[in-house]
Amino acid sequence: MTLTDVYLQQLINGLSLGAMYALLALGFTLVYGILELINFAHFNVFMVGSFVALGALNLFGVTPNAPPLAGLALGAVLLGTLAVTMVASGLLGVAIERIALKPLRNVRGPAAMITTIGVSYILFNVVLLGLGADSKNFPSPLPALALPIGGAVLRLREVLIWIVSLVLMAALTWFVQFTRMGKAMRATAQDPEAARMMGIEVDRVIILAFFLGSALAGAGGLMFGLYYNFTSYIIGFTAGLRAFTAAVLGGIGNVPGAMLGGIIIGLIEAMGGQLVSASWADVIIFSILVLVLVFRPAGLLGRVAPNKS
Amino acid sequence: MSGVVTVPRWRAAVTSAPVRRGGLLLLIVVLLLFPYVEGNDADIDSLANAAAYASLALGLNIVVGFAGLLDLGYAAFFAIGAYVYGVFTSFQVMPHWSGFWQPFALLGLVQKINQGGPDLVHFTLSFWLALPLAALVTAFFGVLFGAPTLRLRGDYLAIVTLGFGEIVPIVARNTPSVTNGAAGLNGVQAPTLFGYNFTVQATPYYYVGLALVALLMFASFRLRDSRVGRAWMAVREDETAASAMGVDRTRFKLLAFAIGAAFAGAVGVFYIAKLQTATPDMFGFPVSVMILVMVVLGGMGSVWGVVVGAVLLSLLQSWFLPDLTDWLHMLGAAIGSDWMQQVDLARSIELIFGILLVLMMLFRRDGLIPATQRTAALSFSAQHVQGVARGGFDRALAERALGIPADPAGNLLEVRGITVRFGGLLALNAVDLTVPAGSVVAVIGPNGSGKSTLFNAITGLVPAESGSIRFAGREILGLPPHRILARGLARTFQNIRLFANLSVLDNVLIGQHARLTAGPLRAVLRPPGTRAEERAAVMRATDIVALFGNRLAPRIAQPVSSLSYANRRRVEIARALASQPQLLLLDEPTAGMNPAETLELAEQIKSLHALGLTILIIEHKLDVVTQLADTVVVLDHGEKLAEGRPDQVRRNEEVLRAYLGRAAREALDAA
Numbered sequence: 012m013t014l015t016d017v018y019l020q021q022l023i024n025g026l027s028l029g030a031m032y033a034l035l036a037l038g039f040t041l042v043y044g045i046l047e048l049i050n051f052a053h054f055n056v057f058m059v060g061s062f063v064a065l066g067a068l069n070l071f072g073v074t075p076n077a078p079p080l081a082g083l084a085l086g087a088v089l090l091g092t093l094a095v096t097m098v099a100s101g102l103l104g105v106a107i108e109r110i111a112l113k114p115l116r117n118v119r120g121p122a123a124m125i126t127t128i129g130v131s132y133i134l135f136n137v138v139l140l141g142l143g144a145d146s147k148n149f150p151s152p153l154p155a156l157a158l159p160i161g162g163a164v165l166r167l168r169e170v171l172i173w174i175v176s177l178v179l180m181a182a183l184t185w186f187v188q189f190t191r192m193g194k195a196m197r198a199t200a201q202d203p204e205a206a207r208m209m210g211i212e213v214d215r216v217i218i219l220a221f222f223l224g225s226a227l228a229g230a231g232g233l234m235f236g237l238y239y240n241f242t243s244y245i246i247g248f249t250a251g252l253r254a255f256t257a258a259v260l261g262g263i264g265n266v267p268g269a270m271l272g273g274i275i276i277g278l279i280e281a282m283g284g285q286l287v288s289a290s291w292a293d294v295i296i297f298s299i300l301v302l303v304l305v306f307r308p309a310g311l312l313g314r315v316a317p318n319k320s
Numbered sequence: 321m322s323g324v325v326t327v328p329r330w331r332a333a334v335t336s337a338p339v340r341r342g343g344l345l346l347l348i349v350v351l352l353l354f355p356y357v358e359g360n361d362a363d364i365d366s367l368a369n370a371a372a373y374a375s376l377a378l379g380l381n382i383v384v385g386f387a388g389l390l391d392l393g394y395a396a397f398f399a400i401g402a403y404v405y406g407v408f409t410s411f412q413v414m415p416h417w418s419g420f421w422q423p424f425a426l427l428g429l430v431q432k433i434n435q436g437g438p439d440l441v442h443f444t445l446s447f448w449l450a451l452p453l454a455a456l457v458t459a460f461f462g463v464l465f466g467a468p469t470l471r472l473r474g475d476y477l478a479i480v481t482l483g484f485g486e487i488v489p490i491v492a493r494n495t496p497s498v499t500n501g502a503a504g505l506n507g508v509q510a511p512t513l514f515g516y517n518f519t520v521q522a523t524p525y526y527y528v529g530l531a532l533v534a535l536l537m538f539a540s541f542r543l544r545d546s547r548v549g550r551a552w553m554a555v556r557e558d559e560t561a562a563s564a565m566g567v568d569r570t571r572f573k574l575l576a577f578a579i580g581a582a583f584a585g586a587v588g589v590f591y592i593a594k595l596q597t598a599t600p601d602m603f604g605f606p607v608s609v610m611i612l613v614m615v616v617l618g619g620m621g622s623v624w625g626v627v628v629g630a631v632l633l634s635l636l637q638s639w640f641l642p643d644l645t646d647w648l649h650m651l652g653a654a655i656g657s658d659w660m661q662q663v664d665l666a667r668s669i670e671l672i673f674g675i676l677l678v679l680m681m682l683f684r685r686d687g688l689i690p691a692t693q694r695t696a697a698l699s700f701s702a703q704h705v706q707g708v709a710r711g712g713f714d715r716a717l718a719e720r721a722l723g724i725p726a727d728p729a730g731n732l733l734e735v736r737g738i739t740v741r742f743g744g745l746l747a748l749n750a751v752d753l754t755v756p757a758g759s760v761v762a763v764i765g766p767n768g769s770g771k772s773t774l775f776n777a778i779t780g781l782v783p784a785e786s787g788s789i790r791f792a793g794r795e796i797l798g799l800p801p802h803r804i805l806a807r808g809l810a811r812t813f814q815n816i817r818l819f820a821n822l823s824v825l826d827n828v829l830i831g832q833h834a835r836l837t838a839g840p841l842r843a844v845l846r847p848p849g850t851r852a853e854e855r856a857a858v859m860r861a862t863d864i865v866a867l868f869g870n871r872l873a874p875r876i877a878q879p880v881s882s883l884s885y886a887n888r889r890r891v892e893i894a895r896a897l898a899s900q901p902q903l904l905l906l907d908e909p910t911a912g913m914n915p916a917e918t919l920e921l922a923e924q925i926k927s928l929h930a931l932g933l934t935i936l937i938i939e940h941k942l943d944v945v946t947q948l949a950d951t952v953v954v955l956d957h958g959e960k961l962a963e964g965r966p967d968q969v970r971r972n973e974e975v976l977r978a979y980l981g982r983a984a985r986e987a988l989d990a991a
Contacts, residue, residue: 129677
C-alpha cells in the first residue's frame with residue numbers, strides 16, 4: 012500500500028464517517044433552528060437507533076452466522092430495517108419532546124438543555140443496565156463485495172452508506188424547501204411568534220422537527236452498525252459530540268451546512284487520525300469546535316435562523 | 321401594619337437568628353464527634369468523599385448558580401488540581417539532579433534520590449502547600465478556558481466547556497511521560513501534619529474535608545453577599561443591563577470561572593491525596609454531570625442547597641443504595657427470587673442522576689433549598705395605601721441620597737455627526753445633539769426614528785460608524801458601557817431591563833457597583849473598610865428607594881418580577897440614580913403609566929432637575945415633554961428634523977408632517 016493509497020482509503024473512510032455525522036448533525040440543526048436548544052438527548056437517540064436497527068435485523072433473520080443476502084431479499088431487508096429504525100427513533104424523539112421538553116417551552120435559561128442531558132443519561136443507562144456493557148456484534152446482510160482502487164478498497168457497505176445518506180438528505184432538503192410543512196418549519200425557525208400569528212401550528216412543527224431529526228439519527232445508528240460491525244451503549248457520546256461539532260461548523264440551523272460540516276468532520280477524523288494519531292483526533296475536533304464558535308459562530312455557511320433575543 | 325411583610329410564625333421561629341445559630345452549632349458538634357461515635361472506617365470515608373463532592377458543588381455553584389454560566393466540563397479543573405499534586409509528589413517525573421534543585425531541596429520541595437544510575441530529583445510538594453498552589457494553577461486554567469467563551473451565548477458556552485472537559489483527560493491519557501497515561505499515577509504521597517502521616521486512614525481526611533467544606537461555604541456566603549456576588553447575579557439575570565449599570569462583564573465572568581476552578585483545584589488535591597492515585601477516567605463527562613446534578617438538586621445559587629444536594633447524592637451512592645441492595649438480597653433469599661438476589665442498585669446511580677435531572681427541571685427548578693426564599697406578598701391594605709404623591713421628591717432626602725455633583729458649566733454632552741448602521745439600514749445619520757449642564761433635553765420622534773438607537777450609541781451598547789460623543793469634555797465613543805456609566809451617564813431602558821429575580825434592594829445596590837470598590841479578596845475577608853462601604857451602600861440604596869415613598873419602600877425585599885409595571889419603571893430609575901450620574905438618560909419613563917402616575921413621575925423628574933441633575937429624556941407624551949424640557953430634539957428616519965424650545969417645535973411644519981402625515985397637516989390647515 013503506497014502513501015497515496017493510504018490517503019485514498021482514508022478519504023473513503025472519512026466520507027463514510029462524514030455521511031453518518033451529517034445524518035446526526037441534521038437532527039441537532041433542525042431542533043436548534045426552531046427551539047434554539049442544544050438537544051443532548053439526540054446523542055443517545057442515535058445510540059438507541061443502532062440497537063433498534065440491530066433488533067430489526069435479527070427479526071428479519073440476519074444473524075452473525077446467516078449467509079449474506081442478495082438481490083431483492085437484500086433490498087427488502089435493508090429497506091425494512093431502515094424504515095423500522097427511523098420510525099421507532101422518530102417516535103422516541105417525539106416522546107422525549109412531549110414528556111420532558113414541552114412543559115419547559117417557555118422557561119428561560121438552561122432548564123431545557125439540562126433536561127436533555129438528563130434524558131440522554133436515562134437512555135444511556137437504560138440500555139447499559141438492560142442490555143449489558145459488552146459491545147454487541149452487528150450482523151451485516153451485505154455480501155462482501157469490494158472494489159480495489161489501487162491499494163485502497165471500496166466496499167459495498169461504504170457505497171451503501173453514501174447512497175442512503177444522500178437520498179435521505181436530498182429528501183429532507185426537498186421536504187424543507189418545497190412542501191407546505193417544510194415552509195412552516197422555515198417560517199417557525201425565523202420567528203415562532205410571527206409564524207403562530209400566520210396560522211402555523213408551531214407545536215406540530217416542533218413535533219415534526221423532533222421526529223425528522225430523530226429518524227435521521229436512527230438511520231445514522233444503522234449506518235454506524237453496518238460500518239463498524241458492532242454497537243454499544245457507549246457510542247452516542249463521541250459520535251454525538253462530533254456531529255454537533257459538524258452542525259456548528261456548517262452553521263447551526265442550516266440544513267446544507269450540517270451536511271457540509273458532517274463531511275468535513277468525517278474527513279478530519281480520518282485524515283487527522285492518519286497524520287497525527289487517532290488518540291488526538293478528538294482533541295483536534297474539539298479545538299475546531301472552540302475555534303469556530305469563537306471566531307465564526309455563524310459557521311461556514313452561516314446561520315439561517317436569526318438570533319432571537 | 322402597612323409595609324410589614326407577614327411571615328408564618330413557624331417559619332419566623334425556624335429562621336430566627338438564635339435558632340439558626342443553635343442549629344449550626346449542633347450540626348458542627350455532631351460532625352466533629354461523628355468519627356468517635358461511628359467507628360466504621362468505610363462510613364467515615366464515605367463522608368470524606370461526600371465532603372469532596374460538596375466542595376466541588378460549591379465551586380460549580382459559583383459558576384453556574386451565581387454567574388449563570390453553564391459549565392459542562394467542570395471536572396477538567398478537578399483533574400488539573402489532582403494532577404498538579406499527583407505529579408509533584410509521585411515518582412512519575414524525575415529530572416536529573418543538578419545544583420539548580422539545591423534551593424528547592426532546602427525548602428523541602430524536592431529530594432535527591434538514587435535508584436542506581438545518576439542522581440534524580442523526586443518532588444515532595446507538601447499537601448498543605450499544594451492546596452493553594454493547585455487552586456492558583458486551576459484558576460489560571462479557568463481564565464484560559466473561560467476567555468474564548470466570553471462572547472458566546474449560554475448554550476454555546478455549555479458546549480465549549482464540555483469540549484474542554486473532554487480535552488483535559490485526553491491530554492492526560494496521551495502524555496504518559498508526565499501522567500503515566502491511562503494506567504494513572506501511583507504512589508501519590510499522603511499528607512502529613514506535624515509529623516503525623518495520614519496514610520490511608522479515613523478520619524484525618526474526614527476532618528480535612530470538613531474544614532474544606534466549611535471554608536468554601538464561608539467564602540461562598542461572603543462572595544454572594546458582596547459587590548462581587550451582586551455583579552455575578554446581575555450578569556446572570558441580564559448581561560446587557562449589567563454592563564449598562566457598570567459591571568465589567570468580561571472581568572466578572574472570568575472571575576467566576578477562576579474562583580470556581582480554584583475550588584475544584586483544591587478539591588482535586590484533597591481527593592488525590594486521599595486516594596493516592598489518579599487516572600484520567602476519574603475526571604470525565606460523567607463526573608461533570610454528577611456535580612451538575614448535585615447543584616441542580618440542591619438549588620442553583622443556594623450555598624446550603626448545593627452542599628445538601630452533594631451530600632445526599634454522594635451518600636445515596638455509598639450508603640443508601642448498597643444498604644437497599646443488601647435488604648433486597650435478603651428479601652430475595654427469603655422469597656427465593658434469583659433476580660432479587662443479584663440486583664445491584666448502586667449500578668443504577670447514573671440512571672437515578674438522569675431521572676433526577678429531568679424531574680427537578682420539570683417540577684422543582686429552584687432545587688430542594690431555593691436560593692431566593694419566596695417573600696410573602698404584601699397584605700391587601702399595604703398594597704393599596706398609596707395615593708398619588710404630588711410635588712416630586714423630598715428635597716432633603718434626595719440631596720442626601722443622590723449626592724448629585726455640583727453642576728459643571730458648559731455642555732455636559734456633545735454628540736457630533738453620529739452615524740449608526742444596521743446592515744443596510746441607516747439608523748442614525750450624522751446626528752448632532754448638545755445637552756447643556758443642568759438642562760433637560762427631550763428627544764421625540766415617531767417610532768423607528770432612531771431615538772433608542774441614539775441612547776444605545778451614547779451608552780456604548782451599539783457601535784457608531786463615525787462621529788464623536790464627548791461627555792464633560794472627554795470622548796466616550798468606543799468605551800464599553802460599564803466605563804461610560806463610571807464616567808457619570810446612567811440610563812433606563814424602554815422595555816425595562818431589571819434583574820428580575822433579585823430584590824428591589826439588590827437592583828439598586830447593583831446600580832452602585834461602579835461607585836464601590838470591594839474585589840473578591842476583600843469580599844471574603846471583609847475588612848472594616850469593606851464592611852463600612854457595604855453598610856453605607858445599603859443605607860444609600862434604602863434612601864433612594866425611600867424617595868419613591870410607599871410605592872417602593874414596603875417592597876424593598878421583594879423580587880422585582882413581582883412588582884407592577886409602573887413600579888418596575890420606578891426601580892429602574894432608582895437603580896440608575898444609585899450610580900450617582902451627572903447625566904440621566906430616561907427612555908420613555910412614563911410609558912404604560914396612567915395619567916396620575918405620569919404626573920407623579922414628571923414632577924419627580926422635575927425635582928431631580930431642580931437638584932441640578934442633567935437629564936436627557938425620550939418621551940412620547942407631549943404634555944410631559946412640554947412640562948419638563950428646556951430643549952426638544954426631533955428625530956425622524958435617523959435624522960434630526962428640528963431642535964428648539966417645546967413651543968417652537970410644536971409649531972414646526974416638518975415635525976407636524978412627520979408625526980401626523982401630510983394629509984392630516986392639510987386637513988389641519990383647511991380647518
